[in-house]
Each structure stands twice: as C-alpha cells, then as structure tokens.
Amino acid sequence: DTAVSQTPKYLVTQMGNDKSIKCEQNLGHDTMYWYKQDSKKFLKIMFSYNNKELIINETVPNRFSPKSPDKAHLNLHINSLELGDSAVYFCASSQAPDLQFGNTIYFGEGSWLTVV
Amino acid sequence: SQQGEEDPQALSIQEGENATMNCSYKTSINNLQWYRQNSGRGLVHLILIRSNEREKHSGRLRVTLDTSKKSSSLLITASRAADTASYFCARSNSGNTPLVFGKGTRLSVIA
Numbered sequence: 001d002t003a004v005s006q007t008p009k010y011l012v013t014q015m016g017n018d019k020s021i022k023c024e025q026n027l028g029h030d031t032m033y034w035y036k037q038d039s040k041k042f043l044k045i046m047f048s049y050n051n052k053e054l055i056i057n058e059t060v061p062n063r064f065s066p067k068s069p070d071k072a073h074l075n076l077h078i079n080s081l082e083l084g085d086s087a088v089y090f091c092a093s094s095q096a097p098d099l100q101f102g103n104t105i106y107f108g109e110g111s112w113l114t115v116v
Numbered sequence: 117s118q119q120g121e122e123d124p125q126a127l128s129i130q131e132g133e134n135a136t137m138n139c140s141y142k143t144s145i146n147n148l149q150w151y152r153q154n155s156g157r158g159l160v161h162l163i164l165i166r167s168n169e170r171e172k173h174s175g176r177l178r179v180t181l182d183t184s185k186k187s188s189s190l191l192i193t194a195s196r197a198a199d200t201a202s203y204f205c206a207r208s209n210s211g212n213t214p215l216v217f218g219k220g221t222r223l224s225v226i227a
Binding site: 004043044 | 147159204206208
C-alpha cells in the first residue's frame with residue numbers, strides 16, 4: 001500500500017492553464033507538505049499544513065493555492081501556469097510538524113509538471 | 117540562508133568501493149537527516165542523527181556529525197549498483213520550521 005500517493009504522475013499543459021495535483025496519505029499523520037524540486041534537483045518547501053491548518057507558506061506566488069479538506073489530503077491548485085512552474089512537485093507527510101524531535105518525512109513519488 | 121552544501125555534487129565509483137558524501141550547514145540544528153532519491157522517484161528517509169550524537173550506523177550506512185564544524189558525512193560501505201541514486205541531507209532547526217534540504221550528491225556505482 002502506498003503511504004503517500006499523488007496524482008497525476010505526469011502533467012503536460014500549456015501556459016495560462018489551471019491545473020491541480022492531488023495528494024493523499026494513509027499513514028495517519030497530522031502534517032502534510034508540498035515541496036518543489038527544480039531541474040537542478042534543489043528541493044524547496046512550499047507549504048505545510050497541520051491538521052488542515054496552514055502553518056508554513058514559503059513566499060510562494062499566490063497562483064499556487066493548497067487546500068486540505070481533511071488531514072489525510074492536501075491538494076495543490078495552480079492558476080495561470082507559467083513556464084517557470086515546470087518542476088517536480090512532491091507531496092509529503094510527517095507525524096507532527098515539529099521535526100526537531102526526530103519526526104521524519106515520507107514523500108510521494110512526485111508529479112512531473114511540464115508547462116509548454 | 118539556512119541552505120547548506122553537499123559535496124561532491126557527483127560521485128562515480130566502482131562496485132565494492134566505499135562512497136563518502138559530505139554536508140555542511142550554516143545554522144544550529146536539532147537533528148540532521150539523510151534521504152535517498154532514486155531516479156524518477158520520491159525521497160526516502162535513510163537515517164537521522166541528533167545534534168548530541170557524533171556517529172550513527174544503519175546497515176552499510178554510517179553517518180557522522182560534527183556540530184563544531186557544522187558538517188555531516190554519509191558513508192556507504194561496499195557499494196552496490198543499486199546504491200546509484202541522489203543523496204540529500206536535511207537539517208531540522210527548532211519548532212515547526214521545515215526541513216531544509218541541500219542540493220544532493222548524485223552517486224553512480226558502476227558494476
């Protein structure tokens with residue numbers, strides 16, 4: 001059983017379109033994340049939710065809007081897609097948001113977004 | 117910036133050799149974690165070392181942490197072709213701050 005699953009795996013779309021990526025975790029974790037990995041493999045946090053509440057928003061353009069209907073789901077909607085949005089988007093979860101006590105992060109397999 | 121550096125950026129070795137990857141960081145940490153990413157896949161947690169620990173082992177993995185130098189290393193002994201992947205260190209600070217990942221080391225193990 002996949003712990004963190006995200007769909008779609010691949011997405012090719014034109015500039016200006018709106019798209020969504022869905023994520024679900026079956027680990028019973030309270031905290032979920034969206035990370036963006038660019039072409040140079042640099043992985044950067046975008047958002048973090050704890051029990052459906054936004055706790056981290058790392059200066060992401062407001063074209064990106066996460067939504068957490070419940071603590072097992074965190075979806076990412078992107079409006080007016082731009083070429084620079086092309087990247088791999090990873091959903092992830094952890095037991096709690098406080099990672100200093102040794103909580104680890106479980107990642108999904110990634111969603112490859114290509115904007116043409 | 118809290119972002120650290122991993123080096124080397126890429127490493128190519130023969131099967132059976134040991135692989136050492138280094139990670140440096142700039143701010144104090146509570147713990148440091150290493151993750152692995154196979155090509156086209158998500159990241160998988162390998163090992164965590166707390167700031168009061170100096171060395172930790174897990175199978176063929178050995179992680180060291182030197183908080184005075186703000187650096188960590190990951191050693192993979194007796195490497196296998198299946199170890200080919202990118203390896204990332206991630207630092208955890210206090211509170212709810214997110215893990216900060218480095219840019220990773222791309223390891224290629226040649227059979």
